[in-house]
Amino acid sequence: MATKKDDRSQDGRKKKEQRKRNRPDAPLRDVLRVPEGERLDLTAYDASATPAGPAGKAAGLAATAALAPRLANLQERLYASSTAGDRRRLLLVLQGMDTSGKGGTVKHVIGLFNPSGCRIRAFKAPTPEERDHPFLWRITKALPQPGEIGIFDRSHYEDVLIARVRALAPRSELGRRYDQINRFEKSLADDGVTVVKVFLHLSYEEQRNRLLERLDNPEKHWKFNAGDIEERSVWPAYREAYEIALERCTTDEAPWYVVPADRKWYRNWAISTLLLEHLEALDPTYPPGDFDVEECRRRLLAT
Template identity: 60%
Template sequence: MSSREKSLTETLRLPAGPVDLSAHAADDTPGFGGSKNDGKDALADLEDPLSELQERLFAEGVSGGRRSLLLVLQGMDTSGKGGVMRHAAGLVDPQGLHINAFKAPTEEERGHDFLWRISKELPPAGKIGIFDRSHYEDVLIARVRALVPLERIDLRYDAINDFEKRLVDEGTVVVKCMLHISPEKQLERLLERLDSPEKHWKYNPGDVDERALWPSYRDAYELMLERCNTDDAPWLLVPADRKWYRNWAVATVLHEALEGMKLKWPEADFDVDTERQRLTELKL
């Protein structure tokens, strides 16, 4: 089957069962046969179709529709969650986006259930929500750094699946992308941040401490990818060592998800001829 017959979403979807990230090359470009320049052109070509579908979703939302889309981005430091937002999500009208970057929870947030702060940032009808990190941190850093007792973390996978199922049932399409980079590429990118004074602000000495925990994070990611890969909200594994591929891939699965919604322009809930007459007859 050619890549045209199989959607990129199908290509990138992780099969059910245990996940071994080392079996997936992070510099691979599944579903794309061309060069880096071809990839950049293909991304630019998505601007118009993506923008139109986003506007149709927005139009549906202001016309009484209840649907929305949620793009969840997860990945190790430097995997490019921010880059994807800038280059892929940046293709559409920013008015149609609801972006949130989840940092360490505040004291108030820690006083609530872990999904409390997530729920507050869900996209309203008509919008594309994007999470830069998400509720998955509550089974990633929470597990790696033992922030929460293990038996509570173990309960969270099902809680997340139930939560996402409810979102889907209520009309949100959930697209989850794990940006998969190699530890070698992370080292390269962290060193780049040190070498360029205009990138120093992106560097945090704590990044090295997190990097030292790479094997624990990999295990936590593998477990999360296995346990929360549902038919309602499947996990897509996006190889992310090549920025151009990563950006094209996320824009493409976003496009496929919007296409799958079969969005139509809302029909007028007024009589067009009457309105034309009212307008032209009105004298100021």
Template identity: 70%
Template sequence: MTLRELLRLPPGEPVDLAGYDARATPGAPDGKEAAQADRERMARRLAGLQERLWAAGTAGDHRRVLLVLQGMDTSGKGGTVKHVIGQLNPSGCRIHAFKAPTEEERAHDFLWRVRRVLPEPGEIGIFDRSHYEDVLIARVRQLAPPAEIGSRHGLINDFERELAEDGVTLVKCFLHLSYEEQKRRLLRRLDRPDKHWKFHPSDIDERALWPAYQEAYELALERCAAPHAPWYLVPADRKWYRNWAVSRLLLEHLRELDPRYPEAGFDVAESRERLLKQA
């Protein structure tokens, strides 16, 4: 069984996050060390596939990948970029971390800023947070009228269908963290002066809204999933598992894409001859 099948939430079915153990390690090699070793092996295969995807992109292949990382504070979105994406060739990665929208961004529809940072053909795009914030914090914090927020699930589905039809392989990962582990991670940020910059007192206010966030996630995971854009629930209490699982999901998707080096669009023998004739 592939990891995609193991972690994929069935599109359209209600999701009960309390039913998923955030410390689970479905499909993983036996323990942390084995998973790290497997990740090293995967890194080489990922790099090879990434180069082929890029090469194909230079010859008109429109396909690209978009990894969407969502999860509560401290669930490890940044850590995933560092450890998983850090194993790829940075030239072919287009990373965007979404913050609170700027005034200019707020003046447009919520997908406007997303469309501007999509991966180009051949690239692997990475969203650290995404358009889903507009049905998560926007819902919990009531940043827009309820009817407008309610309409966004449908708009997201239209948008993602459009992306898929345009050659984008969506890999949407929900990093599933437990309430207890979040507390440990926030306390660690407070305990270490070199982590204080990652902390803001408002993180505690957000944490107080945990049940509302879980509900907003459950709704998004149920409503915004489709065969071409499923959600993967990645248990995230164990960092080594989270890194292994996202690497594995990327690898499975890239393998299925099976990008190929393009054929030479020129006469190789003739070019060699011309080159050899030069002094």
């Protein structure tokens, strides 16, 4: 049973987190991070907002482009350090409703990196082979190697999202899965994986607009799925499923970030900035050579 002392301690933590988010110079990861131990209400988040972002679309596009050299340099340093035994790598997990921009993020944000150092995996409905294994089996096989940047377009969270909405698993099993996910992500962190989990927060109205755009443009019909219309009928159920997943699975080792996704330019800037902040925190370095530089120079000049 919670005591008054416990309540005061929790209130103190909440106020401390709020102060961190409200600082003018706060890192974006503090601004967008889902607070631990708090009830999450996604209806309180404005999907068209641009928290801590540039002043408008033109400025946002320019700011995102300006991040490219820094991201590329950090990626190269991360890979270089892995050649000397550094096991660190980064995993970006993208979740969101249909049309929220998971594919767009891969195109516009991951496009800022060297593709040879990225490992991209889109998770669809499990194959018969995957269904014969525990739900984390296919995830483990797709993890980035040391020095790489991994990107998951959907992820293991589908097994507590659509599985909850469509009753594909008993509630008791879903409860166990949240705990399994937390243990799994902690094991990743312990092995050198920086996990950056992003929920692309799209509004109901903006999803309608994007689906209409696909319907009205023959060149985008390949993107349209009539099943997306049916999925809109259970929008509140998906929102609740996301709220529970984000509440249960935001941790120190693998926090969730809510990125407003109605404005594509902001989405791209925000995710690029989150990746930059995490890579800068890793601060990978080029390893020293294991050879005599002057001796090799002398030999080379003699050829």
